[in-house]
Amino acid sequence: MGVQNLKPKALLFDSTRCIGCGACYDACKEKNKLPQTAVNFLRDDLSADALTVVNRRNNRYIRRMCMNCEEPTCVSVCPVAALTKSPEGPVSYDASKCMGCRYCMQACPFNIPQYEWDNPITPRVRKCDMCRDRVTAGLQTACASVCPTGATKFGGREELIEEARTRIRNNPGRYVDHVYGVTEVGGTSVLLLADVSFETLGYRTDLLQEPLPQLTWNVLHKLPKIVGVGGVLMSGIWWITKRRDEVQRAEREERLRGKHQ
Amino acid sequence: MSKINFRFPKITFWRVILFVILTAGFYATVLRFTKGLSATTNLSARFPWGIWIGFDVMCGVALAAGGFTVSAVVYIFHIEKYHPIIRPAILTAFLGYLLVCVGLVFDLGRPYNIWHPLIMWNPHSVMFEVGWCVTLYSTVLALEFSPLVLEKLRWRRPLKIVKGATVPLVILGVLLSTMHQSSLGTLYLIVPHKLHALWYSPLLPVFFFISAIALGCAMTIFESYLSLRAFRKGIEFELLNKLGLVAAVALFVYLVLKVFDMDGRGVLGLAIQPTYEGRMFMAEMLLGVIGPIVMLLIPRVRNNQFGLFVAALMVVLGFVMNRINVAITGMDRSSGVNYFPSWTELAVTASIVAAGFLLFGLAVKYLDVFSRDEMDNITRGKRSELPVLAAFRQPLWSATTLALLIGLVFMGATVALSYDGVRRRVPAPEPAAENGDVNISAALGELRVPGDVAIKMGESSPGLVIFSHARHVATAKPNCNGCHSSQFRMLSSSADISPGKKMQRCGQCHDGIKAISTTNKELCDSCHTRH
Numbered sequence: 098m099g100v101q102n103l104k105p106k107a108l109l110f111d112s113t114r115c116i117g118c119g120a121c122y123d124a125c126k127e128k129n130k131l132p133q134t135a136v137n138f139l140r141d142d143l144s145a146d147a148l149t150v151v152n153r154r155n156n157r158y159i160r161r162m163c164m165n166c167e168e169p170t171c172v173s174v175c176p177v178a179a180l181t182k183s184p185e186g187p188v189s190y191d192a193s194k195c196m197g198c199r200y201c202m203q204a205c206p207f208n209i210p211q212y213e214w215d216n217p218i219t220p221r222v223r224k225c226d227m228c229r230d231r232v233t234a235g236l237q238t239a240c241a242s243v244c245p246t247g248a249t250k251f252g253g254r255e256e257l258i259e260e261a262r263t264r265i266r267n268n269p270g271r272y273v274d275h276v277y278g279v280t281e282v283g284g285t286s287v288l289l290l291a292d293v294s295f296e297t298l299g300y301r302t303d304l305l306q307e308p309l310p311q312l313t314w315n316v317l318h319k320l321p322k323i324v325g326v327g328g329v330l331m332s333g334i335w336w337i338t339k340r341r342d343e344v345q346r347a348e349r350e351e352r353l354r355g356k357h358q
Numbered sequence: 359m360s361k362i363n364f365r366f367p368k369i370t371f372w373r374v375i376l377f378v379i380l381t382a383g384f385y386a387t388v389l390r391f392t393k394g395l396s397a398t399t400n401l402s403a404r405f406p407w408g409i410w411i412g413f414d415v416m417c418g419v420a421l422a423a424g425g426f427t428v429s430a431v432v433y434i435f436h437i438e439k440y441h442p443i444i445r446p447a448i449l450t451a452f453l454g455y456l457l458v459c460v461g462l463v464f465d466l467g468r469p470y471n472i473w474h475p476l477i478m479w480n481p482h483s484v485m486f487e488v489g490w491c492v493t494l495y496s497t498v499l500a501l502e503f504s505p506l507v508l509e510k511l512r513w514r515r516p517l518k519i520v521k522g523a524t525v526p527l528v529i530l531g532v533l534l535s536t537m538h539q540s541s542l543g544t545l546y547l548i549v550p551h552k553l554h555a556l557w558y559s560p561l562l563p564v565f566f567f568i569s570a571i572a573l574g575c576a577m578t579i580f581e582s583y584l585s586l587r588a589f590r591k592g593i594e595f596e597l598l599n600k601l602g603l604v605a606a607v608a609l610f611v612y613l614v615l616k617v618f619d620m621d622g623r624g625v626l627g628l629a630i631q632p633t634y635e636g637r638m639f640m641a642e643m644l645l646g647v648i649g650p651i652v653m654l655l656i657p658r659v660r661n662n663q664f665g666l667f668v669a670a671l672m673v674v675l676g677f678v679m680n681r682i683n684v685a686i687t688g689m690d691r692s693s694g695v696n697y698f699p700s701w702t703e704l705a706v707t708a709s710i711v712a713a714g715f716l717l718f719g720l721a722v723k724y725l726d727v728f729s730r731d732e733m734d735n736i737t738r739g740k741r742s743e744l745p746v747l748a749a750f751r752q753p754l755w756s757a758t759t760l761a762l763l764i765g766l767v768f769m770g771a772t773v774a775l776s777y778d779g780v781r782r783r784v785p786a787p788e789p790a791a792e793n794g795d796v797n798i799s800a801a802l803g804e805l806r807v808p809g810d811v812a813i814k815m816g817e818s819s820p821g822l823v824i825f826s827h828a829r830h831v832a833t834a835k836p837n838c839n840g841c842h843s844s845q846f847r848m849l850s851s852s853a854d855i856s857p858g859k860k861m862q863r864c865g866q867c868h869d870g871i872k873a874i875s876t877t878n879k880e881l882c883d884s885c886h887t888r889h
Contacts, residue, residue, distance in 0.1 A: 176485035197467020202406040214396035220467040338436040
């Protein structure tokens with residue numbers, strides 16, 4: 098515990114090392130006590146009961162899971178602050194606060210959050226929280242702990258970025274020269290390496306390179322000013338038009354009185 | 359001598375329609391709160407917001423535009439001539455917000471937590487602001503509306519307090535409502551990767567705001583026209599005329615800004631492309647913006663009651679189209695699913711709207727929405743047969759039918775304009791379906807043979823070995839036992855792959871007899887090389 102643990106942690110997934118064994122998939126299910134969701138785990142898709150999946154794309158195995166963004170869109174859009182980013186990296190969810198507006202799902206650039214659509218009364222948003230309990234306790238994530246080939250590796254974010262760059266440097270021609278997640282939407286806690294373009298593996302490559310929450314905050318932070326100015330302006334108009342009517346009425350009366358005299 | 363006279367309500371066309379809608383809505387409501395959203399909606403993780411947000415919330419808020427426009431004109435700008443329509447306008451706004459709140463109760467996963475934004479703050483969230491706006495403005499509208507009830511109850515003191523607070527309430531209401539209109543646009547600023555470029559713009563809040571002003575004028579014309587027809591008396595036509603001009607100017611500003619914005623982003627060309635989105639966009643702009651501008655600028659049309667009413671109606675419908683395009687059409691392509699509301703979603707929406715009409719009718723009957731003299735004129739002749747909706751059934755019948763007909767024409771024109779686009783629309787490529795072995799829902803449906811299996815080796819290996827099931831067995835009637843032992847239970851879908859049984863899954867075959875054993879660690883290396 099201590100300062101050491103507060104350093105942001107991350108996961109590095111190297112798809113060239115993945116053999117598609119599904120150990121991470123199983124470990125995630127075990128850790129989160131999730132039921133079976135697929136006959137063939139390679140065909141499974143993210144759902145309320147599958148928080149990470151291993152899929153085959155372009156003859157490689159890839160993992161899909163919450164990217165646990167550095168500046169998470171879901172955290173910024175949640176009206177009740179049910180989603181929080183902890184200093185260690187995980188983005189986690191508090192169901193007791195949630196009112197179920199699903200703005201997090203709408204806003205997530207990676208389409209990660211899932212929903213318990215079948216639950217009529219207490220549905221939860223479901224997503225990988227990077228094993229927040231384990232990570233804050235100084236352990237690595239369940240998926241990283243069982244990976245037999247080291248395709249999923251847990252560590253400090255800075256160190257992992259460095260390691261990813263070293264792997265690219267030391268194996269010329271093996272990797273695409275890009276560590277996915279260093280700058281995508283302002284950076285993520287899940288970093289990816291691949292030997293073919295990320296697009297063919299199903300990862301979006303057209304994402305903005307800056308944090309999305311800025312897009313709405315640019316407008317929202319102006320609101321207090323707009324309200325203040327608008328309020329004063331309208332009160333002013335109200336006063337002026339009222340005064341104008343009063344003056345007109347007084348003048349009319351004066352004129353009438355003048356005629357009578 | 360009083361005789362209790364219970365008469366079965368007369369069966370009329372509109373009552374039958376109302377009954378059918380409300381029955382369907384009741385069924386859908388029961389379904390929603392017992393079986394959940396999956397049983398009632400076509401929503402999914404890829405399309406989490408449907409028509410309940412796109413129509414009920416976005417357009418319910420819009421209904422209030424008439425309320426804040428008229429109350430600002432009367433109370434803040436002191437243009438007293440508009441006073442006669444202030445009550446119906448506020449009533450409509452109040453009902454609009456009721457539509458929003460009821461819609462939210464259906465849409466929110468945990469509606470009982472709807473009050474949470476009041477104590478659990480996140481000022482960075484647009485939804486947080488929207489939540490506060492809905493709460494505050496509903497309260498303001500309720501207060502603005504309360505004199506009608508208080509008058510009936512003859513509660514003098516509260517009435518005096520509320521009336522005294524009218525101006526601050528109106529200022530607060532105008533601020534909240536305009537903020538709310540634009541913040542519904544801000545809501546979509548966070549999805550630059552999902553909303554189609556024809557609608558996504560950094561100026562979304564501005565567009566939402568300007569179109570709300572045009573809508574406010576149009577709603578006022580619309581409401582006045584209805585009251586005009588219902589009570590053969592309304593406000594001076596010349597005033598509505600001017601409002602029509604204001605609407606035209608607002609729409610023109612909207613149009614110019616829109617064109618410049620789209621040109622600046624280089625997406626002007628998208629509008630004329632024969633895509634689904636392009637056609638929907640053109641329909642929205644032609645029918646809801648350019649059409650009304652032209653109509654309102656022609657004096658002969660503007661000075662004609664019917665012409666003005668049609669133009670106003672077109673503005674309203676164009677507005678609705680715009681909101682639905684932003685919420686649904688524009689999100690369609692990136693989502694990869696073709697969302698269309700289920701009948702239960704439509705039934706709930708229709709029921710809420712129908713309930714709104716019903717409440718409007720009841721309010722008109724029991725409260726002094728329109729001034730007393732006018733009401734007396736109306737009811738004197740046929741008091742004996744005044745049913746719930748009589749006050750606005752008979753004279754309004756033609757106007758309502760007219761509104762519906764124009765709405766139908768509008769929808770028809772839209773469909774006609776976008777029909778080609780719909781047909782030609784290429785289904786968005788499902789990334790998950792690549793190689794046929796990833797999309798679980800598709801795969802489960804056609805699970806006959808598994809997809810390709812990659813046998814990946816280490817760096818010393820000449821390369822990846824892909825075993826294609828499809829090439830080795832007949833996909834229509836696969837004989838799995840040719841290669842796999844009969845204990846291999848892939849097809850029975852009962853294969854136990856739960857986490858605890860991890861080794862059993864491989865171990866079923868890798869038992870040292872059928873294939874190399876999983877327990878012999880040294881033999882693992884014969885297939886899996888270590889990095």
